[in-house]
Structure formats: structure tokens, C-alpha cells
Amino acid sequence: MDILILQPPSPPLMNVKRDLAGGMGVADPSKRNRFGHDRNYITMPYSSLLYAAGVLERDGHKVTFVDAQEEDLDKDQVVARVRELRPTVVVQLLNLPSFYGDLDVMAAIRAGAPGVRTVAVGTITIPLYDQIAESGIVDAIIRGDAEVLLPRLLELFSDPKPGALPVIGPFEKHKGAWVNKQVAHVTDFDALPSVPYHLIPLERYWYYPFGVNVPYATVFASRGCSYHCYYCPYPMGFGDQIIHRDPIRVVDEIEDVYNKRGVRAILFRDQVFTAVREKTMQLCDEIIRRGLKIRWLAETRLDNVDEELLRKMKESGCVRLQFGMESGDEKLFEKVGKDGAKGKFEQFLSNFELVERVGIAAHMFILVGLLGETWDTVQASIKTIQRLKPLTLQVAIVTPYPGTGLYAQAKAKGLLRTEDLSQFTGFVPVSRTEKMGPEDLEEARVMIIKAHRRSIFWKKQRHLAKLTVRYALNGELVPRLLRRSLVRTA
Numbered sequence: 223m224d225i226l227i228l229q230p231p232s233p234p235l236m237n238v239k240r241d242l243a244g245g246m247g248v249a250d251p252s253k254r255n256r257f258g259h260d261r262n263y264i265t266m267p268y269s270s271l272l273y274a275a276g277v278l279e280r281d282g283h284k285v286t287f288v289d290a291q292e293e294d295l296d297k298d299q300v301v302a303r304v305r306e307l308r309p310t311v312v313v314q315l316l317n318l319p320s321f322y323g324d325l326d327v328m329a330a331i332r333a334g335a336p337g338v339r340t341v342a343v344g345t346i347t348i349p350l351y352d353q354i355a356e357s358g359i360v361d362a363i364i365r366g367d368a369e370v371l372l373p374r375l376l377e378l379f380s381d382p383k384p385g386a387l388p389v390i391g392p393f394e395k396h397k398g399a400w401v402n403k404q405v406a407h408v409t410d411f412d413a414l415p416s417v418p419y420h421l422i423p424l425e426r427y428w429y430y431p432f433g434v435n436v437p438y439a440t441v442f443a444s445r446g447c448s449y450h451c452y453y454c455p456y457p458m459g460f461g462d463q464i465i466h467r468d469p470i471r472v473v474d475e476i477e478d479v480y481n482k483r484g485v486r487a488i489l490f491r492d493q494v495f496t497a498v499r500e501k502t503m504q505l506c507d508e509i510i511r512r513g514l515k516i517r518w519l520a521e522t523r524l525d526n527v528d529e530e531l532l533r534k535m536k537e538s539g540c541v542r543l544q545f546g547m548e549s550g551d552e553k554l555f556e557k558v559g560k561d562g563a564k565g566k567f568e569q570f571l572s573n574f575e576l577v578e579r580v581g582i583a584a585h586m587f588i589l590v591g592l593l594g595e596t597w598d599t600v601q602a603s604i605k606t607i608q609r610l611k612p613l614t615l616q617v618a619i620v621t622p623y624p625g626t627g628l629y630a631q632a633k634a635k636g637l638l639r640t641e642d643l644s645q646f647t648g649f650v651p652v653s654r655t656e657k658m659g660p661e662d663l664e665e666a667r668v669m670i671i672k673a674h675r676r677s678i679f680w681k682k683q684r685h686l687a688k689l690t691v692r693y694a695l696n697g698e699l700v701p702r703l704l705r706r707s708l709v710r711t712a
Contacts, residue, residue, distance in 0.1 A: 223376055224284045226309035227275050229268055230257075231290040231300065233323025236647070237263040238291070240317050241440070241491065244459030245270065245345030246623050247317030248648035257300075257323065259291035265427045267292075268315055269440045269491050272422070273408075274343070274368040276415040281373055287421035297327055301334035311339040311379065313368065316354070318346050318623065321643040329359045339379055343368040345459035348405055349625030355397040363399055366406035367461075369414060375400065407461035411445060412468050416475050424483045431519060431542055431583075433693075434701045438487035439479050443472045443505055447493040449523075449561040451548075452627035453592065453620055456493045464497050469505035473512065480514055488518040488539075495520035495543075496527055503531065506538035517541045524570040524577075525563065532580040542583040545574065549592060550606025551599035558592050574610055586612040588670060591620035591663045593631065595655040600666045607670065608677045613685055615674050617667050618648050 232238045236249040237260050245268070252260050259265070267289055275285045286307055290300050304312060312331055316324045328340055339361045342354050348365045355363060361379075364371050371392060378390050378400065393400040408414065417439075425437050432438050446461035447454070479485040496502045509516065519542035527543075535543075548559040552567045563570065577584040588603060607615065622629040622638065623646070632638050632653045639660050645652050649667075651660035658666070693699035 223310040223380070224308065225275075225278055225286070225376075226304060226307055226312045227271050227285060227287045228300070228312055228314040228327075229271060229287075229289045229291055230314060230320070230324050230327045231295050231297070232259045233257060233320050233326070233644075236319060236644075238317055238320045239264070239266070240291070240315060240320075241266055241268045243318075243621075243623070243648060244455030244457075244493075245317070246455050246459065246621075246646075247319055248618075249319035250647070250649070257290075257297040257327070258294045261294060264429050265289075265292045266429065266440060266489070267422050267427070268344075269417075269442060270367060270369065271313075271315060271343070272417045272419070273414055274313065274372050275421055276418045277369045278372060278376075279418055280415045281376075283376070285418070285421065287418075289422060292423060292426060297330050300327055301330050304331050304335045304338065308335075309338060311341060311376065313341045313343055313372065316342050316344040316346050318643055319645075319647045321346060321350070323644075325354070325357055325359065329357070332359050341372075341375065345455060346624070348458055351396070351401050355399040355401060358398060360399050362393070363396075363401045364406075365402050365404075367408045370406040370408055371402055408445065409465065411442070411465045412471060416471075416478070417441075419479050419483060424479065424485060429487070429489055432487035432489075432517060433698045435698060436487050436517075437483065437485045438489055439476070439483075439485045440489045440491050441472065441476060442491050443467055443469065443495065443501070444492045444497060448497075449494070450627075451561045452558060452631070453589070453622070455623045455626055458623075458625050460493055464494060466498060466501055469501050469508060472505055473508040473514070476509070476516065477512055477514060480516065486516055488516055490518060490520035492520060492522070494526065495522040496531065497522070499526075499528075499531055503534055506534045506540075509538040515539070519543065521545070523560075524573040525566050527573055527577065529576060529580065532577060532582060536580055536582050540582055542585055543577055544585040544587065545570075545577075546587040546589075547574070547606070548587065548589045549595075549599060550588065550603030552602070554592060554594055554599045554602075558594060559589075571606070571610060574612070578613075583614065584612055585614045585616070586610070588615060588617045589620045590617060590667045590670065591651065591653065591655055591658070593628070593655055595663075595666075596657045597662075597666070600669065604670055604673045607674050611678050611681055612674070613678060613681060615671075617670050617674075619651050619663050619667055620653070621646050621648050622653050 240247045392402045444466040446464040447456040521544040549555045622632040651663040
């Protein structure tokens with residue numbers, strides 16, 4: 223079959239980072255009043271779509287990958303592209319904050335390209351499959367990893383009478399759409415083919431930590447999260463067991479895009495990159511052995527690093543590690559902030575400082591609005607931030623993602639302010655805590671950001687001075703300044 227895999231454009235008034243938040247996606251506001259994607263906003267492909275494309279190519283299907291965000295296509299242009307390519311099936315990603323807009327795009331495809339089969343994929347299909355099926359604009363919904371079930375679904379579509387039976391294999395009819403009621407996740411990562419990077423314009427993707435002129439690729443060395451933080455969609459989106467790829471195969475993939483596509487930076491998309499120390503060490507050793515001069519960053523937990531491991535990671539090119547601290551209040555941190563972190567608060571703090579001492583940039587995530595959040599816990603978070611002085615910090619307002627324990631608790635306790643999914647961006651207070659309302663949470667977020675900026679003023683000045691020299695020497699200074707100026711005026 224001819225398969226078109228579509229990463230849809232961002233809806234009007236927002237830019238969506240589709241691959242984040244366990245595949246739910248996060249969004250920032252935009253002044254753009256049409257479908258598309260601001261050209262000065264970072265771009266990245268949804269990695270799981272690429273694995274699905276690789277599986278389909280391996281099975282002999284003709285696959286086209288259209289990233290409407292990277293191309294800044296509006297809705298009509300997406301439909302025109304579908305009509306031009308004339309695929310048998312369109313596999314489209316859906317995300318949480320863009321949910322209504324993504325369905326609108328799919329409806330436009332159905333209306334503008336009659337006869338094409340439409341398939342909805344993405345983490346959000348797990349909890350919201352009923353709502354998607356009810357829309358009447360999809361032929362099928364895959365809940366979980368598309369690379370597992372897409373081949374089976376295409377077999378079903380090739381049957382001349384696929385609607386003759388109510389249940390076929392893992393799929394059953396639900397409100398007119400084929401749906402797998404049992405969520406599917408990859409169990410053998412090495413059984414998947416290599417990512418078909420030839421399907422995407424790697425040279426046009428950019429990610430600010432690497433630089434605007436540095437081609438980068440997203441890579442998984444592992445997938446899944448065995449921790450169960452009640453607010454986090456990672457286990458739902460990627461599976462609640464961590465599965466690993468052979469580190470040699472991972473570096474083979476990196477070396478291939480390094481040599482053939484000029485990639486000089488890697489964004490590892492693992493949920494807990496250092497979950498198995500030995501595999502991380504092996505991966506780093508292999509990068510070093512092959513002489514790959516890359517910069518890379520990853521996300522992991524602070525109780526899964528040590529000095530020897532960090533120094534090996536730095537030697538292999540690690541420039542930044544991202545950590546979820548969630549709350550700087552010790553009691554809140556241990557009670558609901560991090561699963562499996564009881565008694566580890568000081569270890570998290572000391573390891574954060576260790577990362578910086580080794581020479582790797584340490585990025586911190588803080589959440590405002592965990593259940594039990596009060597003004598006292600907010601002040602405690604501020605004190606922790608003032609103590610650690612992380613050079614970069616993201617402060618998000620807790621989003622009760624559908625399908626998580628937090629969503630169930632917030633709804634049961636009457637704490638949800640709205641169920642308008644376009645507000646579930648990661649930075650809008652769609653819920654409240656027992657003692658803090660939405661306005662309080664917004665105020666607390668601003669307070670933490672301001673306190674952080676004050677605490678790192680001189681540290682940041684020294685850092686900027688070093689960066690200015692480095693960027694002046696490697697030619698990145700002017701492009702970065704132009705990009706920053708354009709972002710601010712967008």
C-alpha cells in the first residue's frame with residue numbers, strides 16, 4: 223500500500239512540541255491565526271512515527287512522511303498534499319493540546335480526499351479513543367505503539383470485506399472505527415528496524431541547545447518508564463517497563479547519520495537514559511571508540527547517576543542532562559513528587575551539583591500544583607532553587623493528563639477547572655490544589671521564575687560571556703542572535 227504518515231501542523235494560536243510529555247505534547251502560545259508552525263519555534267519529528275515508518279518500509283509498503291510543522295503547511299495545503307500523493311492510508315498523529323485542531327485536519331482530509339483510509343495514532347488515543355471514534359472521521363485508532371499494530375491493521379484494510387466481522391485479530395469495531403482495546407507496546411526494541419531518517423529533512427530541524435545551524439537527530443537508546451509518578455504520562459505513552467536497544471546498534475545508527483547526513487548532535491528521547499548503568503557506559507565507550515565528535519543531551523533521574531558515569535558521559539559528548547525535581551519541598555517531593563524517591567531528597571540535590579561540577583549543564587524541571595501544594599511548599603521550592611542555582615529551569619503548571627492518576631483524583635475531588643483540552647498545554651492552570659486556586663498557581667509560577675532569575679544573575683553573566691566567545695569563534699553568534707530576536711517578536 224501507499225502510506226502517508228502525517229505529523230499535522232500546529233493549530234492556530236499555538237505551537238506544539240508533539241514528542242514531549244510522553245507523547246501528549248506541550249504547547250506555547252503563538253500569534254499565528256492559521257494552521258502551521260512558527261518558523262522560529264523549534265522543530266522535531268515525533269520519533270515513534272519514524273519507527274512505524276521503518277516497520278512499514280521493511281514490510282514492502284511505500285511510505286511518505288509529511289511533517290506539516292516543519293514545512294509550515296496550513297490545513298488546505300495538507301489536504302492538497304494528500305490529494306497529490308494519493309495514498310491508500312493516512313496515519314495521523316493526535317496530541318492533547320492540539321486535539322481539536324488535529325481532528326479538524328483529519329476531517330478536512332476525509333472531505334478533500336474521498337476514499338482515503340484514516341488512522342489515528344498517539345498517546346492521547348489511549349484514554350480518548352471513545353471520543354475519537356465518536357467523531358466519525360477515522361477508520362481506525364491504534365492505542366499504544368503504532369509500530370506494533372500498523373502491519374496488522376493494513377492486513378485488515380486489504381481484506382475486501384473488513385467490516386464483515388465485529389472482531390478481527392486485536393481490533394474490534396467501536397462506534398464505526400477499528401480499535402485495539404488492549405493497549406500495545408513494543409517489547410523487543412532490537413526487533414525494530416533502524417529509523418528511516420531518509421524520510422525526513424534532518425538538515426532543517428533545529429534545537430536551541432545545539433545551535434540553529436547544527437543538524438541533529440532524535441534517538442532512543444531505551445524506551446519506557448518503570449516509575450509510576452501519579453501525574454506523569456510516560457508509562458502510558460512509552461510503556462511501564464524499560465526496554466533497551468543494543469548500545470552497539472544505537473551507535474551504528476548515530477554513526478550512519480553522522481557520516482551520511484552531517485548530524486553533529488543527538489537528542490536522546492529516553493525517559494530514564496541512565497536506567498541501566500552498564501548499558502550507558504557501553505554506549506559512551508562506543509561513541510568514544512569510533513571518534514564521533516557529537517554533542518548530545520538526555521533526560522534521566524538524579525538517583526541514577528554517579529561521578530564515574532557522568533565523567534564518561536561528558537567524555538563522549540554529553541553537554542546537558544535534564545532532571546525532574548518537580549518540587550523543592552522535601553515532604554511534597556517524597557510524598558507525591560517522585561515515585562521511588564523517599565529518603566532521597568538530599569541525594570537528588572547533591573547529585574544535581576555533581577553534574578555541574580563534572581562540567582555538564584544541568585537543566586531542572588519544577589512543577590507547580592502537585593496535590594498538597596501550598597504557599598509554604600512554593601517557598602520551599604524557591605529556597606531549593608536559590609541553593610542549587612540551576613542555570614536553566616523550566617517551571618510548568620501541573621497538567622492532569624487524561625489517563626493518569628492525577629486526572630482521576632482531580633476529577634473525583636472536583637479540582638478540574640476545565641476540560642477544554644486546548645488549555646492542557648503544560649503551562650495553563652486547568653486544575654487547582656486543595657489550597658491553591660488557578661490564579662495562585664499562575665502567581666506561584668511567576669514567583670519561582672523571578673526568584674530563579676535573581677539567584678543566577680552573576681552565574682548567567684559569566685556563562686553568557688563564555689558562550690559569546692565560543693559562538694564568535696564557531697560562527698554561530700549572528701545566527702543565534704537573529705533567531706532570538708525573531709522568537710521574541712513572533
